[in-house]
Amino acid sequence: MLEIKNLHATVDGKAILKGIDLTVNAGEIHAIMGPNGSGKSTLSYVLTGREGYTVTEGEVLFKGKNLLDMDPEERAGEGVFLAFQYPVEIPGVPNTTFLKEALNSVRRYRGEGELDAMQFVKLVREKTKMLHMSDDMLKRAVNVGFSGGEKKRNEALQMAVLEPSLAVLDETDSGLDIDALKTVADSVNLLRRPENALVLITHYQRLLDYIVPDHVHVLAGGRIQASGGKELAHELEARGYAEFSAGAAA
Amino acid sequence: MSDAPFTDHYGVLRDALPGHDLPWLSRLRASALESFSVSGLPTQRRESWKYTSLRPLEKVGFGVTGAPRACISIDRAPSLLPAASEHHRLVFVDGHHRADLSTLGNLPEGAELTTLREVLTNEPDWLEAHLGAVSGDPGGDWEQPLLALNTAMMMNGFVLRLAEGTVLHDPIEVVHLGGAGDRPLAYHPRNLVVLAPRSQVTLIEHYTHLGEQPYYANIGTEVSLAEGAVLHHYKLQADALDAFHTATVHAEVGPDALYDAFGMTTGARLSRNEIAVRLAGEGANCHLNGAYLVRGRQHCDNTTRIDHLVPNTACSEIFKGVVDDQARAVFQGKITVHRDAQHSKGHQLSKVLLLSDKAEIDAKPELEIYADDVVCSHGATAGDLDHDALFYLRSRGIPEPEARALLIEAFLAESVHNIAAQGICPALMSSIGHWLAGRPKEI
Numbered sequence: 001m002l003e004i005k006n007l008h009a010t011v012d013g014k015a016i017l018k019g020i021d022l023t024v025n026a027g028e029i030h031a032i033m034g035p036n037g038s039g040k041s042t043l044s045y046v047l048t049g050r051e052g053y054t055v056t057e058g059e060v061l062f063k064g065k066n067l068l069d070m071d072p073e074e075r076a077g078e079g080v081f082l083a084f085q086y087p088v089e090i091p092g093v094p095n096t097t098f099l100k101e102a103l104n105s106v107r108r109y110r111g112e113g114e115l116d117a118m119q120f121v122k123l124v125r126e127k128t129k130m131l132h133m134s135d136d137m138l139k140r141a142v143n144v145g146f147s148g149g150e151k152k153r154n155e156a157l158q159m160a161v162l163e164p165s166l167a168v169l170d171e172t173d174s175g176l177d178i179d180a181l182k183t184v185a186d187s188v189n190l191l192r193r194p195e196n197a198l199v200l201i202t203h204y205q206r207l208l209d210y211i212v213p214d215h216v217h218v219l220a221g222g223r224i225q226a227s228g229g230k231e232l233a234h235e236l237e238a239r240g241y242a243e244f245s246a247g248a249a250a
Numbered sequence: 251m252s253d254a255p256f257t258d259h260y261g262v263l264r265d266a267l268p269g270h271d272l273p274w275l276s277r278l279r280a281s282a283l284e285s286f287s288v289s290g291l292p293t294q295r296r297e298s299w300k301y302t303s304l305r306p307l308e309k310v311g312f313g314v315t316g317a318p319r320a321c322i323s324i325d326r327a328p329s330l331l332p333a334a335s336e337h338h339r340l341v342f343v344d345g346h347h348r349a350d351l352s353t354l355g356n357l358p359e360g361a362e363l364t365t366l367r368e369v370l371t372n373e374p375d376w377l378e379a380h381l382g383a384v385s386g387d388p389g390g391d392w393e394q395p396l397l398a399l400n401t402a403m404m405m406n407g408f409v410l411r412l413a414e415g416t417v418l419h420d421p422i423e424v425v426h427l428g429g430a431g432d433r434p435l436a437y438h439p440r441n442l443v444v445l446a447p448r449s450q451v452t453l454i455e456h457y458t459h460l461g462e463q464p465y466y467a468n469i470g471t472e473v474s475l476a477e478g479a480v481l482h483h484y485k486l487q488a489d490a491l492d493a494f495h496t497a498t499v500h501a502e503v504g505p506d507a508l509y510d511a512f513g514m515t516t517g518a519r520l521s522r523n524e525i526a527v528r529l530a531g532e533g534a535n536c537h538l539n540g541a542y543l544v545r546g547r548q549h550c551d552n553t554t555r556i557d558h559l560v561p562n563t564a565c566s567e568i569f570k571g572v573v574d575d576q577a578r579a580v581f582q583g584k585i586t587v588h589r590d591a592q593h594s595k596g597h598q599l600s601k602v603l604l605l606s607d608k609a610e611i612d613a614k615p616e617l618e619i620y621a622d623d624v625v626c627s628h629g630a631t632a633g634d635l636d637h638d639a640l641f642y643l644r645s646r647g648i649p650e651p652e653a654r655a656l657l658i659e660a661f662l663a664e665s666v667h668n669i670a671a672q673g674i675c676p677a678l679m680s681s682i683g684h685w686l687a688g689r690p691k692e693i
Contacts, residue, residue: 048645051637076647088642092660098643101656106647141660158646 001026001063001197002166008057009039009046016042018222019058024166029198031208031233034219035241040201041085043219044170048082049075062166076102077109081164083155085171090142095154098142099124103161127160131187149180156187167191168199173207185210205237220244254290255307256399256436257283259314263403269370274378282401289395301580301612302522302551307494312436312466314403315344327351327425330456330486330677338363339423340408344430344465345437347406351425360416361451366407366440380442384472384528385500396524397498400470404440407469411442412449412479421452421482421671429461429490436466443471445479445507452482452671457517459490464519466494473501473509477531480508482670488681489517491546496522503563505531512669514678515542515550516685522551529556529563529591538567541665543658543685545574553582558591558621567598570665572658573609584616585626592621598628603635603661605654655686 002024009017016039024030034040046053047060049072060067062078070078090098103123104114115123128135133153143151152172159167169188173181188211192198200211208216208230216232218225218241225244226232260283269275291308292299327341327348340363341351347365354363369377385397408424426439443453457467467489475481481501489495495518501509513523527536536556544550556565565585573579585596602611615628635657643653659682666678 050641050645071650072641072644073647073649073653076645082645084642088636088638090636090639090642090657090660092663093656097656098646101648101652102643102646105649105652109647162646 002199003061004058005060006058007043007046007055007060009042010054010056011042011052015056016222017046020219020222020224022217022224024197024199026165026197027194028215029200029211029213031200031202031213031216032219032224033202033205033216033233033236035245036203038219039222040203040219041170044082044168044201047075047168048072048080073105074109076162076164077106079165081159081162081167083152083159083167083169083172085174087143087146087151087155089144089146091144093142094138095140095142096124096138099138099158099161102158106162124161127157130190131156131160133157148175149177149183152176152180152184153187156184156191160187160191165195166197166199168201170201171203172200173202173204181207182210205233208233218244254287256312256403257287259436260402263314263405267403267405268367269374272370272374275370275374278382279402282398285393286395286398286402289393289398292395298553298582301582301614302520302549304520306520307466310434310464310466310494312434314437315431315435327427328456328458329423329425330454330674331421331423332673332676336420337423338420339425340365341425341427342406342439343427343460344435345405345426345439345467358416358418360413360449361418362409362411363422364409366404366409366442369409380444380472380474381440382472384474384502385470385498394498396468396496397470400438400440400468400498403438404470405437407440407442409442410444410451410453412445412451414446414448416446416449418451421454421673423454423456426455426457426467427460428457428465428467428493429459429463431461431463431465434464434466436468438468438470441469441471443473443481443483445475445481447476448478449476450480453484454671454674455483455485457485457487457489457495459493459517462490464490464492464494467496469495469497471497471499473499475501475503475507475509477505478507479504481510483509483511484669484671484674485511485513486678486681487513487515487517487521487523489521491517491519491548493518494520497524499523499525501525501527501536503527503529503531503534503536506533507531507535509536510670511536511538512665513540513552514666514681515540515544515552516681518548518550520549522553524553526555527557527565529558529565529594530560532560532562534560534563536565538565539665539668540569541662542569542571542579543662543682544571544577544579546577547575548577549580550577551580551582553580555584556586556596558585558587558594558596558624560590561592562594563591564595565597568665569600570662571602571611572605572662573602573611574605576606576608578610578612580612581630582614582616583628584618585628586618587621587624587626589620592623594621594624594626596624596626600630601661602632603658604632605634605658658686659683
């Protein structure tokens with residue numbers, strides 16, 4: 001589904017990603033772990049097309065298409081979704097308006113018919129029910145005044161509505177207490193499909209207790225330093241990132 | 251005779267002007283004309299006109315007409331209110347009253363909505379007492395050339411009067427349609443709103459256009475609110491993009507009275523809203539809010555002046571604008587708290603989105619405080635759309651133009667939704683929507 005080949009990227013002229021190779025297949029969950037400043041968030045922004053992140057070398061194929069040539073909205077249409085570490089507050093835009101606009105944009109892109117107001121309400125009610133969310137969050141402006149947990153659950157709701165084939169979860173555990181973390185993890189697990197894939201970007205192992213990865217990669221110094229199964233996460237938890245950081249510096 | 255623009259119109263119009271047989275009115279017009287002849291149109295040398303030049307206005311060569319053009323036929327004038335809603339309306343085409351398009355039927359007792367011309371005919375003494383009572387002498391201390399021009403040439407306008415305790419639940423709508431003439435026309439509507447104690451009404455003014463001709467509307471409005479009166483005064487200026495629109499509003503707010511104004515500007519090549527509010531009775535309150543969306547080479551000026559004259563008065567003022575292309579906006583907001591006006595509150599905010607490198611805002615907030623126990627604040631911001639929000643929306647599949655439109659709409663929606671008369675919100679939001687879609691609203 002996703003093939004990242006020798007990806008190099010800079011931010012403000014500074015090299016952050018220095019040759020990433022990663023293949024993610026349908027149905028798989030990959031965790032990318034690493035110390036702060038290792039390039040984890042940069043990778044998520046490069047994948048979703050944020051301004052200010054310049055790819056200097058390498059390529060990214062998504063379902064065989066060159067992802068890097070696409071605008072952010074086209075990537076979303078193709079089925080890429082980023083759950084933000086810090087979801088943006090947008091005063092004045094009701095959450096429902098946002099969700100409906102997003103869903104219909106993606107449906108237009110995919111050549112599916114747009115949903116009318118009634119159909120949309122029905123769909124979004126199903127999704128909130130599935131995720132045990134209250135409809136109250138729909139009426140409020142996007143993320144405005146939401147608690148940390150609510151913001152992350154709102155990301156899960158967007159994911160549920162847009163049904164991406166690849167979701168990248170950037171530090172979804174940051175700022176959450178253990179109960180909120182479990183709730184969000186439950187939501188993400190509910191959205192898993194055999195034909196979809198997940199990439200979890202995280203600093204800590206604890207999220208991986210709730211969303212269990214098939215593959216764990218250690219990102220340090222802009223490169224993947226090691227890959228393994230879920231046991232690698234436990235090793236990292238016990239031993240820290242020091243040896244990988246040292247390896248990256250060498 | 252002076253060579254100030256428009257002064258030649260007076261000779262043409264003289265006999266068509268209403269009330270030309272009333273000595274007091276002829277004297278008033280003559281003195282206003284003289285004052286205007288000396289001053290001419292305000293130039294940028296004048297401090298309050300520093301950012302707005304009326305030179306483009308002089309180049310058009312406007313004419314006048316003493317009578318409405320009969321051949322304009324429309325079934326129904328556009329409305330900002332839902333079709334089914336009960337309301338009272340007065341329609342003007344190129345400044346002339348069109349009784350056939352107006353509906354004034356069922357105003358409750360104690361409420362009167364009529365034309366300036368009619369009041370001149372039936373109650374000249376009342377008019378003599380009220381005309382200029384709030385605005386003052388246009389040639390006086392605070393020189394007002396445009397109001398002087400209006401006073402000299404005023405042909406018609408609306409007069410809204412409420413008796414003590416009269417509360418109108420249905421809004422009143424005044425529609426001005428411009429551009430219907432066969433050549434560029436200038437006209438000078440003069441309006442009066444006089445509310446007796448504890449009366450309440452919602453007044454909606456809608457300026458839009460019919461034909462293709464450029465036009466110049468130079469409006470003068472006086473508002474007098476007695477103790478406990480409430481006026482919700484909303485205005486949408488969606489004039490033609492080659493039209494000129496200057497409006498001067500003077501409001502005097504009595505004890506515990508509220509002047510609640512909101513103006514939205516999308517139209518006109520050049521527009522200026524000049525609003526002066528005198529908070530003259532204890533407990534007087536005003537909300538002076540506005541929104542504007544301009545592009546191309548449009549120029550939009552909102553200049554306000556609020557005077558706190560007595561203790562315990564309050565004002566809040568929020569203007570939000572969106573400026574694209576090479577358009578230019580001006581916001582000048584002056585709040586003066588006079589020495590006696592202790593315990594007054596004033597709050598002012600100007601927020602602007604500049605959507606292009608060549609878009610411009612000149613914001614000049616001014617607080618002058620002569621009392622020592624007051625709470626006042628002001629702020630002004632100008633900037634581009636929030637890049638993080640834009641990326642967030644796009645990352646969810648919303649294409650960039652739609653994402654930008656959503657954010658601009660949200661920026662202005664807050665102002666619109668704060669309007670007390672919720673009935674006109676859909677029409678205002680749809681005007682914003684049409685502007686964002688890059689086309690004027692169909693009428």
